[in-house]
Amino acid sequence: METILEVNGLTMDFGGLRALDHLNIDIRRGEIVALIGPNGAGKTTFFNCITGIYLPTQGDIIISPPKAEGTHKRERINGLKPNQVTEKGMARTFQNIRLFPNMTVLENVMIGRHCRTRAGVAGAIFRNRAMVREEQSIVDDSFRVLEKIGLARYVNDQARNLPYGAQRLLEIARALATEPFLILLDEPAAGMNPQETHELDELITRIRDDEGISILLIEHDMKLVMSLSNRIFVMDYGKKIAQGTPEEIRNNPVVIKAYLGEEIDA
Amino acid sequence: MEYFFELFLGGLTRGSIYALIALGYTMVYGIIELINFAHGEIYMIGAFTALIVASVLTVMGLNEFAILVLASIAAAVYSAAYGYTVEKIAYKPLRHAPRLSPLISAIGMSIFLQNYVLLAQTSDFLPFPSLIPDFEFWEPYSHLLRSTQLVILVTTTVIMVLLTLLIKYTKIGKAMRATAQDRSMAMLVGVNVNQVISMTFVIGSCLAAVGGVLIASHIGQINFFIGFIAGIKAFTAAVLGGVGSIPGAVLGSLILGLTESFATGYVSSDYEDVFAFALLVLILIFRPAGLLGRSTMQKV
């Protein structure tokens, strides 16, 4: 399988603090990859760097979006703005849920369709036929995503009134709506009960299988990580300390040492 | 050269005046990230209280020194009380609201207090007694720097030093710094955050009151609107220096004061305020966190 994201020597300094230290990570098409590590290892910083929220100090972030014909173009995306990264096809969720609380569930997803549609001010005011059609397609597409995620019954509810687990799912739905080739999930199972976590496991697998979307997730729930991932990267103090299949990671002494004091419930 | 020096000292005086008000803005902003729009009005109320108390005491026939001391104390006490009350009414219920809400509430408070004084007192300019007596101190250069200007410069410097010491070494100062860094963490380690916020308002308001008394005696008259203009300028100064930073507020104020003074002296006072605001816009474009402000990474 071809590589769709390639991160070479990514380094991020905050003043004197080196949060990421020459990180190399690659993700292939159709993979579910997990990024684990103790708290403060720099996992979320890594997300922020590759999605354009932070500008990395050095290193390359290269994407090669899979195209229909297999003709893919390698492209360096350092320094792009977050919205441009999303447009290129990488969408993310947030560790501390960041929905649009006063918008409805459907509208939250419709925001995800923004970068794939074009209607401007004039279109909004005059509503010519093309725009009406586009608007209808936004609504339909968004609703379809909600159905897929299993949130269709909340369609017109305000996002802030949703139960916690559903809010996490809505973040995924919103990311899906941007038609990504890679989704970055930041602790999607945090705060979920075992039942919900199990459903999440199934959902993520389904997204990969049905849509052919690759997934990179940060997660602390080792059971979920081990059952989902094809490969795992382990970080500590901004460095990659190990990578491999779940089986390899489980038995890696370096990883166990890094987690010393932290329990691996696997 | 002498002209340059005159403008320089004039700018310094102006800057010190702004600094006294800017400190209150910056302290409040550092703690609760709110532009306390009503701060200028607290300064105005301080000046009014001093005027009223001084006039009553004059009628009662006290001596000048006693009047100066009592009026200043009254101004500080009342400004602090107003600052405290404003926080309790207009900001505290909004601690967890979206950012715009307390800001709008603050603007409302500012308009309210202006009109409160307008209606309860008068719209006219009132002559402010020269509480700080004119004295001669460096003849024959007194045309360069007047005695009230000297008093302003000295007072501002002393207050700045005291404030820095207060924040560095006292218990409340440490609690303030802790709250400014991370409110919920400070709460966890046992800081009474509400009390710290109240204290910040009280201290900031006291500084404004000192500013009010000094400026009013320097200018010689006050009305209900003085807080608005001085407040905007002081806030501009605070932002220039990096809002939230105490040395930043002082630096920003001095720069603003000097800019205005030199712009008036060498260009034209027609566009004095335009220079001030243009400077603000430029600084914010090229250094959004202000001169001494630390650019905080967005927490995601």
Place this chain on the structure above:
Amino acid sequence: MMPTLSEIKKSFLVSLWFMFLTFPIMVIRVNTTEKLVLWRWENMAYMGIGSFLLSFVWRYMLWRKETGKKDSESGTLQLPSFFERILSDRRYIVPATAAGIALVAIFPFVMDTYQTNIMITALMYIVLGLGLNIVVGLAGLLDLGYVAFYAVGAYTYGLLNHHFGLGFWTVLPIGAVMGAFFGILLGFPVLRLRGDYLAIVTLGFGEIIRLILENWNEFSFGPSGIAQIARPSLFGIQLSLSSSIIYLYFVMIGMVLFTIFVVNRLQNSRIGRAWIALREDEVACQAMGIDKTRTKLTAFALGATWAGMVGVIFAAKTTFINPASFTFLESAMILAIVVLGGMGSIVGVSIAALILILLPEYLRAFSEFRMLIFGAIMVIMMVFRPQGIVANVRRSYKFQPDKHS
């Protein structure tokens, strides 16, 4: 809720505190030159009683807000306001529409020119409120210099009319374009600033525009302003005063309808949703692929467009403009309208504009307290009802379950 003993004690303390607080300003009035002191003890008594009673109301309202919040967390909605209840009841809607249309149509013929004139002012503020609503209410950008664009529109008409004799209808679109142009001009450098910095910079910008108009005599005629600007003409015919006021009234009605139409379409469009998302969470909004700068700029420019157009109408209505009409207080007043009405709510903003502009006009005794009350409204609304008198309700969509399964 019966006031218990501890409640009474609390209120008593509050009342003591306020009597102390307002003592120098409310009670003492000094005449510094004549050395006279006037003691107004009765004010202290009023303060004491007033704050005693108000503290009960205050606590009751806080309590109600708290319980309301709990209710909404458990799924039930917040208490609808009086206006919201009227709006949601179908029985009132139809007759009210009919009565409303009739009223609007006959208003200027039944009422005298003064009433019509006042109504025009109120209608102008509706449009201004709706325009600022795009910026503040929808996009969440606190613009304290909105009046600058209003001034731009007014001066566009004033100057073009004065120098080139251009008519109202020619300049109206030019005013809109000029407003948008200045919106973008200001927007470019400042929109990357954080919310509260943006507020102060826009305030500064508003002042800069006013100061330039004041100082640059060769261009703007300075503080003495531009006089005798032409009123709008009807197909080239100059109208008499009273008919021109009636004409302007209908122009304004058209303008309000047009604004409501456009803003309503905008807020339920792709652009409008992007604005609201931006207001709700900037980081998430960008991460969802929305270009922050461009979206903000659109909001700024569109908001300014309305201010520009109303500016043209303002110049045509007063026939005289000078920089003194465009101070920060004007911006604050428009902001108060948006806040009272409910950010993002078209109906709310319209009602708020009518209340805030017409009431002081008719209750003259009350006009001294106008600004005092504006200030109080802004605080009270933020504390107790941040969603305004009519909360903005998001559109809901209907789906047939079978269609998509």
Place this chain on the structure above:
Amino acid sequence: MKKKVVNKQFITVIVAGLLVLTFTGVGSAADTIKMGVGGAHSGDLASYGLPIVKAVKLVAEDVNAKGGILGKQVEVIAEDDVCKPEVATNTATKLVSQGVTVVVGHVCSGATKAAMDIYKDAKVVAMSGSATNPDLTQSGKYPNFFRTIASDDAQAKLEVDFALDVLKLKKIAVLHDKGDYGKGLAEFAKTFIEKSGKAQVVLFEGITPGAVDYSSVVNKVKKAGAEAIIFGGYHPEASKIVSEMRKSKMKIAFISDDGVKDETFIKVAGKYAEGVYATGPKDTSTNPLDKAVKEAYKKAYGEDVGVFSINGYAAAQALLNAIQKAGSTDYDAIVKALRTEQVDTPLGKIKFDDRGDAIGVGFSVYQVKDGKYVELKN
């Protein structure tokens, strides 16, 4: 669906409109001669407007006690314009709606200009006792406007003549407060000085009202080597500048206008006010009518007359006299009578020229001596 949303909003707007309308009433028409008084009756300029209303009411009571005019009683209708042009148009339409024949007002020049267009269309004569902007009479655009106070250019001319001919100054700094009144006046002063060729304007600059410190501007004046300052503006800024000058030992002359010729200036500036020159309406205190009006005013309201009370009083008298002489409330007849018939007012015997300025009303120069403004006779 969509349409309904629009309608709903539309209706509410109207419902609210209805609610508000219940507050309104339409004025009744009694058989009186209605005289409007427009000006700032609230806000920070009320201290100029209210004393005029009071003075006009005195005139009306006086006339009514003598049986009115043309057999009708005079009714005074005061309306507030807060000195804002945009409010003044509403005020003017309100007065016109109530059927006023003549108006005393408005107070501020800007508001007056905005109101005049409405009066012109409604054929109402307006006469101000305080609007001094030269355009009002000199531009010919306001044929229905008259005033009982001299215009700014006359005042500026007097200031300049005084500085050049009496004080014999060569270098003058002209400052203003950037306001309508102050800047206009300063510009006239500048033009007159330059035209005279006898002196030069070494500095022309606007100061920022409300600034916390004026030392920079004062230093600039000093550096320019000016022998005097001519200041256009009001007393709050004037007193700040004068105090700043005197405190930094600058002894040059300070010449200003009738915005400064106000007792408050002396109160605020205190000892620093000594020696300041200001122009103001000619001292009429020797006129017995003036004395009588001031006494009547004090008796009726328990306070001294305001700055423009006497001018307002004269305006009301002139208007009522013109109606009387014209024998009707017809616009043309009133205008004609104003131009031809002399009337005896506290300002002296006045009538009006073709442009609307009162003939026989002028300014003189005053100087602060021992805490009082004293008229200088030259």
